[in-house]
Amino acid sequence: MADTIRRVTANPGGETVIAVTSGALRQPFSNEAVVRVRAFSMNRGELGRARNAETADMQIGWDFAGVIETAAADGSGPQAGTRVVGFSTRMEAWAELVSIPTTHIAPIPDTVSDAQAATLPVAGLTALHSVDAATALIGRKALITGATGGVGMFATQLALIGGAETVAQVRRADQVAFVEALGNCTPVVSEDGAGLGDPGAYRLVVDGVSGPILESGIKALAPDGICVCYGITAAPEINIEVRPFMFSGQAKVMGFYLYSQAEVTPPSDNLPRLLSLVASGRLNCGIEREASWDESGRIAQDLLDRKFSGKAVLHVR
Numbered sequence: 001m002a003d004t005i006r007r008v009t010a011n012p013g014g015e016t017v018i019a020v021t022s023g024a025l026r027q028p029f030s031n032e033a034v035v036r037v038r039a040f041s042m043n044r045g046e047l048g049r050a051r052n053a054e055t056a057d058m059q060i061g062w063d064f065a066g067v068i069e070t071a072a073a074d075g076s077g078p079q080a081g082t083r084v085v086g087f088s089t090r091m092e093a094w095a096e097l098v099s100i101p102t103t104h105i106a107p108i109p110d111t112v113s114d115a116q117a118a119t120l121p122v123a124g125l126t127a128l129h130s131v132d133a134a135t136a137l138i139g140r141k142a143l144i145t146g147a148t149g150g151v152g153m154f155a156t157q158l159a160l161i162g163g164a165e166t167v168a169q170v171r172r173a174d175q176v177a178f179v180e181a182l183g184n185c186t187p188v189v190s191e192d193g194a195g196l197g198d199p200g201a202y203r204l205v206v207d208g209v210s211g212p213i214l215e216s217g218i219k220a221l222a223p224d225g226i227c228v229c230y231g232i233t234a235a236p237e238i239n240i241e242v243r244p245f246m247f248s249g250q251a252k253v254m255g256f257y258l259y260s261q262a263e264v265t266p267p268s269d270n271l272p273r274l275l276s277l278v279a280s281g282r283l284n285c286g287i288e289r290e291a292s293w294d295e296s297g298r299i300a301q302d303l304l305d306r307k308f309s310g311k312a313v314l315h316v317r
């Protein structure tokens with residue numbers, strides 16, 4: 001097996017936030033398979049970490065799809081030659097080869113492409129766990145904020161699949177068509193949280209934006225509603241009037257962090273749920289950009305500058 005591989009690293013002081021460089025492959029632990037990566041998708045989170053990196057040897061990349069080159073030595077997980085999708089919590093995924101715990105990969109059905117599968121780990125699992133936080137969604141309302149984002153567009157579709165009447169918040173009128181293409185949701189254009197719903201409206205709020213939009217979502221929770229906070233894209237702090245929240249009865253606000261969740265329920269448990277929805281044509285992966293990984297730097301900048309909605313997939317050739 002190759003000792004030196006090409007991989008994506010942070011690029012402090014460079015023209016682009018990340019770059020393709022050469023370095024050593026981390027040798028696998030006994031519970032890890034080695035996967036030859038074919039495609040990966042980008043998330044705002046890891047690009048943010050790359051932007052804040054101080055050294056250029058920091059590898060970047062959570063999501064990948066590829067083929068098992070060497071199965072795990074302990075006998076766990078799929079065999080060599082199996083196509084798999086996975087989540088590298090060590091951020092080593094955007095590379096020719098990645099060593100990965102078998103609890104963090106799942107086999108890809110034949111009808112799902114590498115590109116589709118690669119969109120699922122971070123954005124899809126975050127959306128899935130957020131929607132799973134609420135039971136009894138059928139006939140109730142859900143609010144998904146930041147519905148043009150990677151997590152938001154999966155959460156919008158999963159809330160619809162879960163039976164909720166789903167309101168999808170976007171910032172601009174020209175983004176309405178993007179969320180309407182996700183399914184039978186109700187788009188609401190709001191930058192400041194106005195118009196997002198009356199008090200008592202929502203059984204579920206899934207928020208990755210924070211700021212005034214989250215404040216409005218919490219105010220609009222049903223007495224038994226739950227608000228899942230997974231991101232702070234707009235603002236790190238909010239103001240909440242406690243009295244009406246208290247009198248709401250049993251409304252809850254919960255934090256969500258995929259790293260902690262992955263300790264409780266490994267990605268290998270839940271990736272198959274998303275893959276089966278993609279295979280049956282019920283989940284659209286929202287791929288808006290596809291390119292060779294040689295263009296990673298430019299595409300990463302476009303994602304950080306919000307020049308497109310949905311997901312970007314890079315092919316490792």
Ligand SMILES: NC(=O)c1ccc[n+]([C@@H]2O[C@H](COP(=O)([O-])OP(=O)(O)OC[C@H]3O[C@@H](n4cnc5c(N)ncnc54)[C@H](OP(=O)(O)O)[C@@H]3O)[C@@H](O)[C@H]2O)c1
Binds near residue numbers: 044148
């Ligand atoms: N806790 C976890 O485990 C976890 C997991 C995944 C993601 N995250 C975090 O969740 C957030 C979203 O992730 P993502 O991958 O979905 O990101 P993304 O694809 O970049 O989407 C960001 C979303 O936020 C909106 N947005 C951006 N800036 C905004 C602003 N100033 N005010 C209002 N809305 C704004 C975008 O709308 P436009 O299209 O209009 O720009 C878009 O809908 C990130 O902060 C990420 O780090 C956390």
